[in-house]
Amino acid sequence: xxxxxxxxxxxxxxxxxxxxxxxxxxxxxxxxxxxxxxxxxxxxxxxxxxxxxxxxxxxxxxxxxxxxxxxxxxxxxxxxxxxxxxxxxxxxxxxxxxxxxxxxxxxxxxxxxxxxxxxxxxxxxxxxxxxxxxxxxxxxxxxxxxxxxxxxxxxxxxxxxxxxxxxxxxxxxxxxxxxxxxxxxxxxxxxxxxxxxxxxxxxxxxxxxxxxxxxxxxxxxxxxxxxxxxxxxxxxxxxxxxxxxxxxxxxxxxxxxxxxxxxxxxxxxxxxxxxxxxxxxxxxxxxxxxxxxxxxxxxxxxxxxxxxxxxxxxxxxxxxxxxxxxxxxxxxxxxxxxxxxxxxxxxxxxxxxxxxxxxxxxxxxxxxxxxxxxxxxxxxxxxxxxxxxxxxxxxxxx
Amino acid sequence: xxxxxxxxxxxxxxxxxxxxxxxxxxxxxxxxxxxxxxxxxxxxxxxxxxxxxxxxxxxxxxxxxxxxxxxxxxxxxxxxxxxxxxxxxxxxxxxxxxxxxxxxxxxxxxxxxxxxxxxxxxxxxxxxxxxxxxxxxxxxxxxxxxxxxxxxxxxxxxxxxxxxxxxxxxxxxxxxxxxxxxxxxxxxxxxxxxxxxxxxxxxxxxxxxxxxxxxxxxxxxxxxxxxxxxxxxxxxxxxxxxxxxxxxxxxxxxxxxxxxxxxxxxxxxxxxxxxxxxxxxxxxxxxxxxxxxxxxxxxxxxxxxxxxxxxxxxxxxxxxxxxxxxxxxxxxxxxxxxxxxxxxxxxxxxxxxxxxxxxxxxxxxxxxxxxxxxxxxxxxxxxxxxxxxxxxxxxxxxxxxxxxxxxxxx
Numbered sequence: 001x002x003x004x005x006x007x008x009x010x011x012x013x014x015x016x017x018x019x020x021x022x023x024x025x026x027x028x029x030x031x032x033x034x035x036x037x038x039x040x041x042x043x044x045x046x047x048x049x050x051x052x053x054x055x056x057x058x059x060x061x062x063x064x065x066x067x068x069x070x071x072x073x074x075x076x077x078x079x080x081x082x083x084x085x086x087x088x089x090x091x092x093x094x095x096x097x098x099x100x101x102x103x104x105x106x107x108x109x110x111x112x113x114x115x116x117x118x119x120x121x122x123x124x125x126x127x128x129x130x131x132x133x134x135x136x137x138x139x140x141x142x143x144x145x146x147x148x149x150x151x152x153x154x155x156x157x158x159x160x161x162x163x164x165x166x167x168x169x170x171x172x173x174x175x176x177x178x179x180x181x182x183x184x185x186x187x188x189x190x191x192x193x194x195x196x197x198x199x200x201x202x203x204x205x206x207x208x209x210x211x212x213x214x215x216x217x218x219x220x221x222x223x224x225x226x227x228x229x230x231x232x233x234x235x236x237x238x239x240x241x242x243x244x245x246x247x248x249x250x251x252x253x254x255x256x257x258x259x260x261x262x263x264x265x266x267x268x269x270x271x272x273x274x275x276x277x278x279x280x281x282x283x284x285x286x287x288x289x290x291x292x293x294x295x296x297x298x299x300x301x302x303x304x305x306x307x308x309x310x311x312x313x314x315x316x317x318x319x320x321x322x323x324x325x326x327x328x329x330x331x332x333x334x335x336x337x338x339x340x341x342x343x344x345x346x347x348x349x350x351x352x353x354x355x356x357x358x359x360x361x362x363x364x365x366x367x368x369x370x371x372x373x374x375x376x377x378x379x380x381x382x383x384x385x386x387x388x389x390x391x392x393x394x395x396x397x398x
Numbered sequence: 399x400x401x402x403x404x405x406x407x408x409x410x411x412x413x414x415x416x417x418x419x420x421x422x423x424x425x426x427x428x429x430x431x432x433x434x435x436x437x438x439x440x441x442x443x444x445x446x447x448x449x450x451x452x453x454x455x456x457x458x459x460x461x462x463x464x465x466x467x468x469x470x471x472x473x474x475x476x477x478x479x480x481x482x483x484x485x486x487x488x489x490x491x492x493x494x495x496x497x498x499x500x501x502x503x504x505x506x507x508x509x510x511x512x513x514x515x516x517x518x519x520x521x522x523x524x525x526x527x528x529x530x531x532x533x534x535x536x537x538x539x540x541x542x543x544x545x546x547x548x549x550x551x552x553x554x555x556x557x558x559x560x561x562x563x564x565x566x567x568x569x570x571x572x573x574x575x576x577x578x579x580x581x582x583x584x585x586x587x588x589x590x591x592x593x594x595x596x597x598x599x600x601x602x603x604x605x606x607x608x609x610x611x612x613x614x615x616x617x618x619x620x621x622x623x624x625x626x627x628x629x630x631x632x633x634x635x636x637x638x639x640x641x642x643x644x645x646x647x648x649x650x651x652x653x654x655x656x657x658x659x660x661x662x663x664x665x666x667x668x669x670x671x672x673x674x675x676x677x678x679x680x681x682x683x684x685x686x687x688x689x690x691x692x693x694x695x696x697x698x699x700x701x702x703x704x705x706x707x708x709x710x711x712x713x714x715x716x717x718x719x720x721x722x723x724x725x726x727x728x729x730x731x732x733x734x735x736x737x738x739x740x741x742x743x744x745x746x747x748x749x750x751x752x753x754x755x756x757x758x759x760x761x762x763x764x765x766x767x768x769x770x771x772x773x774x775x776x777x778x779x780x781x782x783x784x785x786x787x788x789x790x791x792x793x794x795x796x797x798x799x800x801x802x803x804x805x806x807x808x
Contacts, residue, residue: 035524091660091678102564104541108517111600115525119447119603127604128666128796131510132543132564137797140663146675148659149799150572153543153562161561168579174659174682189517193541250585252504252560254552265501269585381544383560 001242001332002076002181004069005222005319006044009053010076014329015336018344019365023207023318025218030188034116041191042205044220044320055142062125063138066102066223070135070183071142073223077179078143081227081239085143092233094147094175096166097136098158098182099324102151105187106130135183135223147175155379156287157250158182159224159327160387164248166228176233181225181328194219207321209288209314209346210295210361212353217289220320224328242335246372246388247273255382259297260304262384263287267305267376270386274372278306281388282368283343285330285375288314288361289321290348296356298378303357310374313337313362317348327377327385334373334389343368406582409808411648412491412636413748414483414592418454418629418735422486427752430731430760431781437616437627437736443518443599450611454629454736455597467553474513475596477549479632479741484550484590491636493588494554496646502587504558505547506577507594507634508569509740512543512562515598546594550634558586566795567700567737569593570633570744571803575657577637587642592634593744601739602628608667610704616737618701618730618762619708619776621769626702629736633744635751640808651751655689655788655804658682662798669707669794673714676794679802680718683790687804691719694726694804695786696759698746700794701730702737707794712772727784729762729777743793743801750789750805757785 003010006024007017024047027040046069051060054072063071074095078085085093107130114122128134133151140149148169152161159182166180186194204216234241249269253262271278284302288295302312315333316322322329337343343366352361371393376386415422418436419429429436437454445451456479461470464482473481484505488494493503547562559580563572570593577591605611605628612625643650658679662670669676684691700711716723731749738745753759758781765778787807794800 090663094659094661101541103511104514107511107514107600108521110604111518111521112525114600114603115522119606122603122607124604124607127607130600130604131566131796133566133795133797133799134666137566137661137666137799140661140798141665144663146661146663146678149565149661149663149797150563150659151565153564154560155542155544165576168583169659172579190541250559250561251557252548252551253557381542381548383544 001080002073002225003332004046004049004073006047006220008047009049011080014332017318018315018333018336021318030191032188034112038188038192038195041195043186043218046221064106064129064134065185066183067129067135067138069185069223070097071139073225074139074143074179077225077227090144090146092147092176093145094149094169094178095136095140095145096150096162096178096180098152098162099184100153100155100158101184101190102135103130103132105189108189154383155381156323156326157377157379157383157385158324160375160377160385163327163331164385164387167245170228170230176230178228179225180228182324183223184323184325185221204290206348207290207317208348209290209317210299210353210356210359211349212351214290214292214295217291217321220322222319222322222325222329224325224332226328226331241392243338243389244392246390248387249273250385253382255380259294259378260300262382263298263301263376263378264304266384266386267301267374270388274388276372276388281310281372281374282370283337283373284310284312285334285373286312286314287377289316294378294380299356299359303359308358308360311343311362311366311368312359313343314346317346330375334375337370337373338389338391341367341369407640407653408578408581408637409640409643409653410635410651410751411638411643412487412493413651413751414486414634415745415748416456416459416479416483417631417745418456421456421459430734430749431758433761433763433779434734435615435763436734442597448606450613453597453627456631465553468549473549474516476513476594477545480507480546480594481549481553483592483632483634487590487634487636488554491648493636498587500555501557503556504560504580504586505551505556505590506561506573507546507592508563508565508573509543509546510566510569510595511598512546515596518599550590565799566797567739567742568793568795568799568801569740570742570747571793571801574654574747574803575659575801578654581637581639588636588638590634591637592632593741594632595630595739595741597628597630612703615764616703616733617764618699618703618733619769619772619774620765621767623703623705623708625704627736629738631738631741631745633741633748635747650808652754653806653808655806656683656686657801657803659801661800664798666797669710673710675798675800676711676714677717679800680714680790683802683804689788689804691722694788694790696753696789697726697728698750698789698791699728699730700792701732703732709771712774715774723774725775727759727777727782728774729760731760733763743791746791750791753786753789754805754807758783759786
């Protein structure tokens with residue numbers, strides 16, 4: 001895996017922050033000479049990230065920020081997986097990226113610049129970065145991945161949709177390795193949209209998943225890429241196998257019907273595909289992002305399936321709500337649980353909300369024999385995707 | 399799916415289209431076969447500062463005809479298109495009358511931008527300090543592209559898998575591929591798969607900066623071709639399993655046999671010079687469909703009309719088809735409707751299925767002078783009556799994303 005977030009660069013920093021860090025939320029002002037400035041957008045911004053460290057200096061200038069971060073996370077993931085772009089089968093390696101805002105900033109900026117400076121001053125090299133698929137395409141070009149190249153968007157479910165799409169492509173033998181994950185980065189226009197989207201009074205300075213005092217979410221920037229690989233292929237090259245993707249479920253329900261319906265359906269389908277009973281799940285890496293209704297719906301769905309017997313762990317209290325990247329970050333956290341046999345404390349969570357079902361949200365590090373971990377995501381537009389990871393020891397002699 | 403698994407057959411039972419040559423299949427198909435040119439002077443924004451002034455616009459689209467449950471005014475044009483073509487395809491398929499479980503019917507649309515062009519008007523207003531020039535009011539614009547797949551789901555009460563694939567010009571074929579796999583995997587009984595995009599001034603300015611827009615007409619594979627034209631539109635296909643279509647007595651257009659999906663991984667806008675990704679995608683789509691190059695009766699080309707696409711596509715076709723490259727008929731309907739971006743390969747899929755149904759190949763219009771570098775059996779300027787059982791549809795996107803889909807008669 002390769003992870004770049006407000007908590008730093010690399011999986012070790014990420015894991016250390018999950019185990020005992022504090023969120024890096026801060027305010028940033030975005031200014032623009034053509035438009036009024038966006039007052040302080042409070043979010044978890046990328047920290048100590050230099051694209052040149054991962055990609056070299058050449059050709060960076062025309063890359064959008066989200067392209068740079070996704071590419072960098074991709075290269076970290078490749079190194080972590082001990083894969084070698086120089087000698088891998090290029091046509092068997094593909095990319096799958098989930099995002100909400102990819103291309104958005106460059107798109108509006110291109111148009112705004114044409115108004116301010118004239119049509120002739122548009123930079124042709126910047127144009128392609130207006131594409132949603134720019135990060136995935138740029139990583140393919142940089143790493144030499146000539147397999148399937150897919151970008152998906154489904155709000156907060158984007159990251160898990162990218163991972164599940166990637167796993168489908170491996171299953172249908174369209175690739176033997178997929179770099180899959182998500183990316184989200186904010187700038188003037190996206191900061192404005194997200195800032196404006198807040199309900200009045202929702203001015204959360206902390207992100208408190210499932211907490212009685214939760215007051216909305218705080219957004220975060222991140223890119224997280226995981227290397228998914230066909231099992232025989234991974235074994236043949238002696239790759240480190242961290243976990244198995246056992247199954248996933250994807251659901252959509254209109255929000256008016258109750259978001260818990262979407263979440264419940266996604267989770268049940270994931271269990272069915274993984275051929276597991278709820279009692280066999282050892283940890284839930286939840287989507288909980290501090291939004292009052294969203295957390296309530298997810299809590300309801302989780303409780304209906306798992307009762308109070310499975311620890312529920314949410315990462316967003318320390319990462320922020322990273323939209324397209326969130327699902328991949330949660331999956332990385334799940335890998336931590338499987339590798340270290342612990343569930344971290346849900347940073348940001350202090351007190352139970354009695355209006356929510358009695359969910360065992362973790363409030364301290366707990367030792368857990370994590371064989372099967374459920375990861376779920378829920379978006380206010382009615383999208384939910386859930387994925388089950390199982391320990392590598394689960395493989396049945398294949 | 400491991401080797402040995404028998405793949406479920408997936409067929410198309412309904413079609414819907416909205417294009418610069420007609421809205422609805424009954425308008426679209428005759429116009430296509432007649433070689434109607436739908437590209438013209440752009441009226442929806444001012445192109446006077448640009449090098450060219452023509453493109454494709456959907457005319458006479460009446461959202462309220464197709465959108466009954468949702469309020470058309472609340473939807474951006476791309477979502478209006480998506481709902482409209484979904485309605486057409488659903489009615490054509492009679493799927494919802496057949497007692498299908500709505501939780502098992504999903505929606506997947508591909509886009510380049512989706513509803514992002516809706517940002518242009520407010521951005522201009524803000525820049526010119528109009529409308530009170532409060533950034534909050536004006537810039538709180540649409541970033542949520544999922545509206546194009548969600549709107550049809552909400553309009554028709556479809557609660558199966560719902561997704562948007564924003565994969566540039568290959569998006570329509572990607573959506574069809576995902577729908578195919580979703581049904582094969584048993585995660586849905588039917589899917590609406592399609593593509594949509596609205597005409598975007600920003601995209602026009604971008605292509606203008608590339609100097610890749612044609613001034614008069616789109617001339618795929620012609621020696622004097624000057625570039626592409628930007629356009630808009632949408633198309634939707636209803637996909638379901640062959641067994642379920644037969645069981646309910648549905649009318650079947652054809653089968654989605656298979657797809658190939660490779661990437662050039664070469665450059666963001668220029669294709670690989672030998673068409674590597676294209677050749678691989680075509681080859682793999684044929685292999686997965688169980689057809690050989692000589693079985694292909696028609697290639698619906700990506701054929702944008704740019705100097706470079708058409709010559710690279712030719713190279714790739716010649717690589718894959720060998721000696722049959724001289725005989726397999728090829729046409730690009732972008733000659734008539736321009737490049738509808740995310741809708742392109744979805745509209746082209748509709749064209750392929752109608753070609754299979756009617757055994758008439760739509761023409762490659764504006765073909766005046768053959769290009770020796772684009773030596774293919776171009777169906778030039780007039781539709782050709784020919785039995786078509788297998789059609790291959792190519793879609794090459796920016797960033798080198800490529801998706802090729804094979805359609806076959808049942």
